[in-house]
Amino acid sequence: MKKSISIFSALILSFNLVVGSTVLSNADEKAELDSLKSKYIVLMDYNSGKILYEKNAEKKMYPASTTKIWTAFCALKKAKNLNEEIEITDMPEVEGSSMSLENGEKFTLLQLLQSLLVHSSNDVGYVLAKHYGNGDPKKFIDFMNEEASKYGAKNTHFNNPHGLPDTDHYTTAMDMTTLSRVAYSNETIKNIVAMKSVSFNANENSKFDRLLINSNKFLTSTMTMDYKGKNIPIKYDIVDGMKTGFTDDAGNCLVSTAEKNGVRLIGGIFFAPSGSLYHDSRTILDYGFDNYKTVKVLKKEDYKGEKKVNFAKPGTIKYTLANDYSVTTSKNESFSKKDYTKKYDFDKLNMPVKKGDIIGTLNVYNKGTLVSNIALVAENGSQTYFQYLLSFLPFGKDDKSSEQKEDNTSNQKEDKKESKKDSDAEAKKDDKKSKSESTASKLKSLPEKFTSEISNSFKGITSFFSEIKDFIVSIFNSNGLEEIEKNNLYKFLDKKIKSKIDFIPSKIIILGTPLLIILIILILIVSIIRDKIKRKFSSKKKRKSELSVEDITPIEEISPSEIKQDELKQKYNVKEIDNDDIENKDDNN
Template sequence: MRVILKLVVFAIIVSIIIPNIPHRVNASVSVSAQSAILMEQKSGRILYEKDANTKRRIASITKIMTAILAIESGKMNQYVKVSEQATRAEGSSVYLKPGEKIKLKDLVYGLMLRSGNDTAVAIAEYVGGSVDGFAILMNQKAREIGMYNTHFTNPHGLDDSKDHYSTAYDMAVLMRYAMQNKTFQTISSTKVYRSPNPTEAWDRVWKNKNRLLTKYQYCTGGKTGYTKLAKRTLVTTATKGDMSLIAVTLNDSDDWNDHISMYENGFKGFDMTEVLPKGEIDIEKNSDYKDHLFLKDSVVYPATNEEMSLFSVKYKLNKLSNSRGNPKKMEYIVGKAEVYLNGRVVEEAPIYYQTDPVKKKGLFDFVKEIFLSVFGVRTNG
């Protein structure tokens, strides 16, 4: 009876879904930038790159690092007294006044939306004690998150040193890290922000310089940049369906269109594939393991249509701890699942042991498994 049910459900799903499978295209694209990259946010997979590891000047996209350090300082609701030095910063400005007190949160909005160099210096002095002290924090964070071809000397990106540089890849790594922070997500996606202005009868109103927020419906944030030496630089993010992407271009005269082109090719050429569903896994017949192993989260990875059949999984288990059965420790990691794409490890997920037997799957889970086994994909909407 169970075999017949499987065949019936399988036939229904195939007859309904197959005619509606979207056409997929090669995600190749050409951009004007000297360096460029398109990265999927969840996995960090590179979907497109052009000279992505060459060190270049980066201009105001530097401020992504300044913003995330300010947010992580935990002082966003505290007031900052603006120094004379901050108000003398060259280039773009929100016109802070010496001695005025402004919330760190408002400084970060001015930094990200209007690219205020005065806000960058004010943030650096408050969070790092000085511009030089803040640069140390910037470089420490860069190494911590894997930006190995990056060096910061200031919080704003002005061309005051040859030692201030990064790469398209490293800036994507930074944006991927920053976008894990909810506060950063909110600020980066804000189109207009009103900041109190205690010395005047009117509030400051800042419109985001990131034109992609209004030009491209799937854009979720980003940061612009420009100096005479760096030329135009741009980091943006976009989400369509269950896929979120990061695009970076350095020295690009047509960056808005290039970002849209990269996004469109990425969304059309790749789908988020659920390689392993969360829940019970049955990989060991040993009675100690049987009905006790599970994954807390599904393993999802971006793949082209041609790559769908190239996934494989290997399970590696440790010996069970003597603590099993301890009511104070109902579950713990006993191994990992390694996901391979065309023979190369692309993802890993911890395997958990639960002292109580894992709940058996119902009919809905059964149908879902059949669907995923056939198509292995969630489309991008």
């Protein structure tokens, strides 16, 4: 008995020692992170966005050239083609790191993005802002701020596209790391930030050779640093991006991302003293990999389904989950997939639907608390019967198809020009992906109220007839034409007709067409009534003539059944058909 008690006590003691040492170890590691010299720090799990460590994360600071991550993302949102050529004109002098662009040179968007993110070229930032701001860099910067706000960066304001010193150009470590996570989801950016260098040879568009080396030393350095008592290389093989930055006001900055054992992390280090940037960045990344694991809760291939839509063609939309759902959790924390439940939400289903559109979300709950919304992506298109019929009208067709054809034609021309270049295959891939990412946000052609009202099957049909009723009522209103022009149906028709027909005023078509239809209906009604009267009159005349004395058949010669048949024939004006006629009719069918 004493022996058993001794063994049990030893086990408890051992367990306490292990748990105690683990807690102490975690506490020591946290204390080590707190003592890092960098002023602003965020460590984020890429898959879930979960914050694993933060220091002064919500305090205002300057982002320096990490700004260019968001500049690149917003340029890609505006662009239609990665191979689009951009000519350098009216180039001002831009201080700091530069690609040394000169007036008259031409580069593709892909080449400029490579220079922006690999070499941190300030002049490229200006060129992109001017080009995608339609000649005004300020318009593009406003777009950068609008997009940042959409993605939750509420404490950020960009005032230039490159991050040069400006008191009105600021963010927080939390916002900048969040925006970097969003930008990294773009395949073009993901590929570029992993490049160690990029070169451009002199040709008819480029005045001299350029070799640009990535400013991220995690990717390119041959130097060493002191790290936890050892002298190790700065270059870190698991790091595959993202972007550096430096100004006197911002200090040394680096947003870095790395993947290990299925875990991808993003670390944001800002205002690091000289010599601390790569030491602090590696410290937080290693802390994340040492203490956290990623578990895949939902696999997207397991969540393919069909959504039935009433009064639509086709009546079924196939969908798939946009991505897997993974959870990053402490290695010491117990984890069970049973804690997670899910619920489908199709509130985002707006007709018509095109392949690639988001039609809903799969809401994921952990113990009843909503933790994620994963997009459900359509694998085929569908439209309501009303939209299908509308597409046959000359002013009801969607402009998007013709725009897409133009884009495809221009893309093919560009691809032919670039076919001899090594980067063409990658450019085509990135171009397709950037197009697919912008598919879900293109339904802007109809007035907002009318689009929402007619978008969904039965509801759309009833709303449409309601609009027609309002339109007709407004015709007889005392205010006359003013009331008609305020009607949503009028606005919709006016916009559609103007986009298709320019030689006849849209007002004449809109007001003239209903009158013409009413006139046709009246003529049709008059014709039906006239035919009815004519037929009745001719029937009476015929019956009267048939009752003349000469034509009366003696009653005894006619059977009752024959009388009945004759009466029915006369009543319904039935014409007898002989057998030959029946055979001919069958042949025609």
